Every structure is written in C-alpha cells, then in structure tokens.
Amino acid sequence: MADVIDIAQEIEELALATAIRSRKAAPGxxxxxxxxxxxxxxxxxxxxxxxxxxRACADEYEETKR
Structure with a gap:
C-alpha cells in the first residue's frame, strides 16, 4: 500500500513542478x-x-522572476 501512495506523491510533485515551471516561463x-x-x-x-x-518586495520579485 505504501508503494501506491509513494508513487502518487511522486506524480503529484512532478505535476506541481511542471505547473510552476510553466507559470514562470509564460510570456506576458x-x-x-x-x-x-x-x-x-x-x-x-x-x-x-x-x-x-x-518597493523592496517588488524588486525581489523582479529578481527571482528572471
């Protein structure tokens, strides 16, 4: 049973990482x-x-966005 849960968590992590990468890379x-x-x-x-x-938060956001 633990194997099924581990696999589900890995899939969830991959989906989340992909969504985050896509959002950061989306132009406009x-x-x-x-x-x-x-x-x-x-x-x-x-x-x-x-x-x-x-302004500090805005600047930090711009730096991490790049």
Whole structure:
C-alpha cells in the first residue's frame, strides 16, 4: 500500500513542478491585485490596486522572476 501512495506523491510533485515551471516561463503573464503581496516570500496584506507591499518586495520579485 505504501508503494501506491509513494508513487502518487511522486506524480503529484512532478505535476506541481511542471505547473510552476510553466507559470514562470509564460510570456506576458500579468499579475492581478489579490489583496496580498505578490512576492512569494512575503504575503503581507496590501490595499487597493497594489501588487506589492513595498518597493523592496517588488524588486525581489523582479529578481527571482528572471
């Protein structure tokens, strides 16, 4: 039984890794305001149309996006 679960977890990990790679590589993908900082290392609440909580998070996002 553990083998089936291990295989399922490996498949799930591969699917997730593929989805993340595809999202990062997608040209023209635009961020939408979501009420939280879009920097994956932050997650602070933001208000209005802002994508990031501050300039440092925006800069860090740009660096990791490349």
């Amino acid at each position: 993908l635009k961020l939408q305001p979501a009420g939280i900082c879009q920097n994956e290392n932050c997650g602070e609440d933001v208000t209005g149309d802002r994508l990031f909580c501050n």
